[in-house]
Amino acid sequence: MYPKTIRKLIEIFSKFPGIGQKTATRFVFYLLKQKKEDIEEFSKFLKDLKEKVKFCKFCFKPFEGEKQLCEICQNPARDLTKICIVEKEQDLEAIENAQIFNGLYFVLGGPISSISKEELEKLRVKELFERIKSPEKFGVFGNFKEIILALNPTVTGEAISIYLEKKLKKLGKKITRLGKGLPSGGELEYADEETLKSAFEGRK
Amino acid sequence: MYPKTIRKLIEIFSKFPGIGQKTATRFVFYLLKQKKEDIEEFSKFLKDLKEKVKFCKFCFKPFEGEKQLCEICQNPARDLTKICIVEKEQDLEAIENAQIFNGLYFVLGGPISSISKEELEKLRVKELFERIKSPEKFGVFGNFKEIILALNPTVTGEAISIYLEKKLKKLGKKITRLGKGLPSGGELEYADEETLKSAFEGRK
Numbered sequence: 001m002y003p004k005t006i007r008k009l010i011e012i013f014s015k016f017p018g019i020g021q022k023t024a025t026r027f028v029f030y031l032l033k034q035k036k037e038d039i040e041e042f043s044k045f046l047k048d049l050k051e052k053v054k055f056c057k058f059c060f061k062p063f064e065g066e067k068q069l070c071e072i073c074q075n076p077a078r079d080l081t082k083i084c085i086v087e088k089e090q091d092l093e094a095i096e097n098a099q100i101f102n103g104l105y106f107v108l109g110g111p112i113s114s115i116s117k118e119e120l121e122k123l124r125v126k127e128l129f130e131r132i133k134s135p136e137k138f139g140v141f142g143n144f145k146e147i148i149l150a151l152n153p154t155v156t157g158e159a160i161s162i163y164l165e166k167k168l169k170k171l172g173k174k175i176t177r178l179g180k181g182l183p184s185g186g187e188l189e190y191a192d193e194e195t196l197k198s199a200f201e202g203r204k
Numbered sequence: 205m206y207p208k209t210i211r212k213l214i215e216i217f218s219k220f221p222g223i224g225q226k227t228a229t230r231f232v233f234y235l236l237k238q239k240k241e242d243i244e245e246f247s248k249f250l251k252d253l254k255e256k257v258k259f260c261k262f263c264f265k266p267f268e269g270e271k272q273l274c275e276i277c278q279n280p281a282r283d284l285t286k287i288c289i290v291e292k293e294q295d296l297e298a299i300e301n302a303q304i305f306n307g308l309y310f311v312l313g314g315p316i317s318s319i320s321k322e323e324l325e326k327l328r329v330k331e332l333f334e335r336i337k338s339p340e341k342f343g344v345f346g347n348f349k350e351i352i353l354a355l356n357p358t359v360t361g362e363a364i365s366i367y368l369e370k371k372l373k374k375l376g377k378k379i380t381r382l383g384k385g386l387p388s389g390g391e392l393e394y395a396d397e398e399t400l401k402s403a404f405e406g407r408k
Binding site: 001002003004005006008009012016017018022023025026027028029030031032036039040041042043044045046047048049050052053062063064088089090093096189190 | 205206207208209210212213216220221222226227229230231232233234235236240243244245246247248249250251252253254256257266267268292293294297300393394
């Protein structure tokens, strides 16, 4: 039987998304072969993840710092008339890296695997409404004229978009969706910059 | 851009065997969603990995405790006339779990991907000879009559077996290899107990 520390770490890694017992074991033996300093650094950054990384009060993007708002929501150069709704942090990152959008974001939470009631309740729908209606309550002096639904072009993503669109209509704002360019069935996170660009331009 | 802690963790996970940037990112966001206590525990076990886990002075199996020898090498009930040479810790674990062998082990080190000079030098061949010739120098009062080469039945494993067999012959001991039962091209670590059992019985 493996010593306790190894067993515990295999157990922890086995719970990682897509990782089974065998791969978890490989991870532990890989780590066992690394330098002590590297493991200590790893261990430190893990602790920092819960101690230093916060979620933006407005958009829920993870960030580090003293303030309550992330660097995007704090930036006076951003266009405060547009808000782009994404499923998860990686999607926001993909759009930011493509440098094609200058408004604000909102991370809905996810990934969600189905559109059951339980799964939908995991999404920050109530929070989204509060922020669009009264952004100043969350430290952002926005006046949103356009809401961009940038969810994944998957069955679930489309369903959530329809659901949100219905609810958001009451607010009387322009609602757009990422259009041309995104291959159907794909994942926003994996789209290249050109595809993202034409999707942004082709929004309707 | 992700905050520093997230970037650093993505970088660390990207170096894990078989893990790319995207999977590494998923791991970090998975962790970000876990409870603080769970992350602290993970961080603690990681530190323990380098602080508590030692390698047995004789066989190089990882273990925890005050002694210099692992629980197998310390066990007076083990058969000190047989030594089984395995590539890596997981292989030793698979044989132990099958409860089919009562002798001692030696972890050669690995996995190695080719039989180049550089790769062969990573293996503990010198250490193996020292332990077979004078086990008492390493705290084990063994008198080995049989050396079992339990390497993976892969091209590399077979090549290492031939290489070791040639070198070990000079010691005048009986040298056996795991025989019948192991599917050619497979990995010892994944063999079920029955397969391992017939491989042990069919050794020649």
